[in-house]
Amino acid sequence: MSEPIAAVVLRAAELTARGLPLQAIELLRPALVANPLHAEAWCRLAAAHLDAGEPDAAKRALVLGGDQAWAQRLTSLALTELGRHTEALVAARECVRRRPGDWRCQVVLAEALAAGGREPVGRGTATREATGGEAAGREAVEVAREATRLAPTEARPYQVLGDAALRLRDWGTAERAYRTALRLDPDADDVRANLATVRRKRGGAPVTAPSxxxxxxxxxxxxxxxxxxxxxxxxxxxxxxxxxxxxxxxxxxxxxxxxxxxxxxxxxxxxxxxxxxxxxxxxxxxxxxxxxxxxxxxxxxxxxxxxxxxxxxxxxxxxxxxxxxxxxxxxxxxxxxxxxxxx
Structure with missing residues (x-):
């Protein structure tokens, strides 16, 4: 039974990569009825739900057992899409704890921190909450730096580093990160737009990186x-x-x-x-x-x-x-x- 479900999982991954998550979901559901304990298939189903814009369904699709780091990473993404930032941050930290050397886990944690998820700062005034948010932003930058160290040839960690630095108004770090991301992936139009925004904020001329x-x-x-x-x-x-x-x-x-x-x-x-x-x-x-x-x-x-x-x-x-x-x-x-x- 392991070979058929493995083939289904591979086919579902190909469909998701081609931008057909709904077909991947239809393919995985009957396979999981026959193989309800196949953890990788559940994670693939969760990923397909995320790509289809169904974060709540993605969270329900995750099960215990198997690759827990992958499951926690998908859980964090699903909770972030739902706006439940504190829970997303908990899942992201658990992902990093289970697999600290995986740059994808570091990226998810940086995104959860930058999106507004932060650990409780206790009862206090709005000033303390703002301070906690700033601390979360600084931590997001440091976590994203670690992701770039783990994967220096991937564009995504540099993009996340630029986004985190942009939220802190650290224009120099953001510009350097976006430039590196564009060098690794010249087709990233959103990175090019963010780089132009950084240059405008710094008072410089907009950058038009070659396409x-x-x-x-x-x-x-x-x-x-x-x-x-x-x-x-x-x-x-x-x-x-x-x-x-x-x-x-x-x-x-x-x-x-x-x-x-x-x-x-x-x-x-x-x-x-x-x-x-x-x-x-x-x-x-x-x-x-x-x-x-x-x-x-x-x-x-x-x-x-x-x-x-x-x-x-x-x-x-x-x-x-x-x-x-x-x-x-x-x-x-x-x-x-x-x-x-x-x-």
């Missing part, structure tokens, strides 16, 4: 330009190396300078040919495309060394070592371009 389409257009433009740079630097460097034997002359300095000028013309043509958001995306492309960053760094170093060597030749120097270094950097960048498939 995925702009980054794609920039990527399509940059590789042909990098291919031309590779051809210029590798071929030109090789010709200069051969011409410099056995000893370079000041005349080679002018040819080297011409090679640098040709490379800069390729870069200028790339930047001038891009428009609007694509040009901004070009400047930020190395952050999201590691291969672009590697090639740009190699070609940039080659141009700097080549420029210095040109000036040195014109001043009377007679060494070829900088030229060899520049050519090796160009060769490294050119190899990456070839392996990438640029033509």
């Amino acid at each position: 995925a389409d702009a980054l794609g257009a920039a990527d399509a433009l940059v590789w042909p330009a990098l291919s031309r740079l590779a051809a210029l630097l590798v071929a030109g460097g090789l010709v200069l190396t051969l011409a410099a034997l056995p000893r370079p002359t000041p005349l080679l300095g002018w040819f080297s300078a011409a090679l640098v000028a040709a490379c800069l013309a390729v870069v200028a043509r790339l930047l001038l040919g891009a428009r609007g958001g694509t040009r901004r995306a070009l400047l930020r492309l190395p952050r999201s495309r590691p291969l672009v960053a590697v090639v740009a760094a190699a070609f940039g170093l080659a141009l700097v060394v080549l420029s210095g060597w040109s000036v040195a030749l014109l001043l009377g120097a007679g060494t070829t070592q900088p030229l060899v270094v520049a050519w090796l950097c160009a060769l490294l960048g050119g190899a990456v371009v070839v392996l990438r498939g640029g033509r």
Whole structure:
């Protein structure tokens, strides 16, 4: 019996991920009639109810036994949707207690704290309640920081950290968190909107982070330009190396300078040919495309060394070592371009 229910649970998870929670619920209910003690199936049913906007039904679907951390996490989400923040906070703390190394539990706790759930501050004035709320907000920031430490490559913890910091008016922390979340997930429009809000609150200009389409257009433009740079630097460097034997002359300095000028013309043509958001995306492309960053760094170093060597030749120097270094950097960048498939 375990194999059929396992297959049903897997199919229900796929339906929920595709945005079809009602079909997942219809699939799970008859399976749970035959397997009433299958804890994972109950948790999947609760998750489907949550996605369907039925938090009360989600809470009823949770059972004891099985993965308690998962059950408590879903319970906290359901109670938060119902507005029962204190109970949601209790469930979230229990989730963290059972599985402190799970970043999802930390995220749920941060959300419960930031949503208004806080532990009782005792009988007192409204000032004490406000103080308790501020303490809960600070704790939400710290818990979200822990989630980012546990999952540095996930965008969700950084988004929750930004939301918690935004509630405390900690603009610097919120902006840094939202920027990181956008770098990990460029399609998160809600994060982009919150980042613009933070910048307005700080008195700065709104941030228009490049969209995925702009980054794609920039990527399509940059590789042909990098291919031309590779051809210029590798071929030109090789010709200069051969011409410099056995000893370079000041005349080679002018040819080297011409090679640098040709490379800069390729870069200028790339930047001038891009428009609007694509040009901004070009400047930020190395952050999201590691291969672009590697090639740009190699070609940039080659141009700097080549420029210095040109000036040195014109001043009377007679060494070829900088030229060899520049050519090796160009060769490294050119190899990456070839392996990438640029033509």
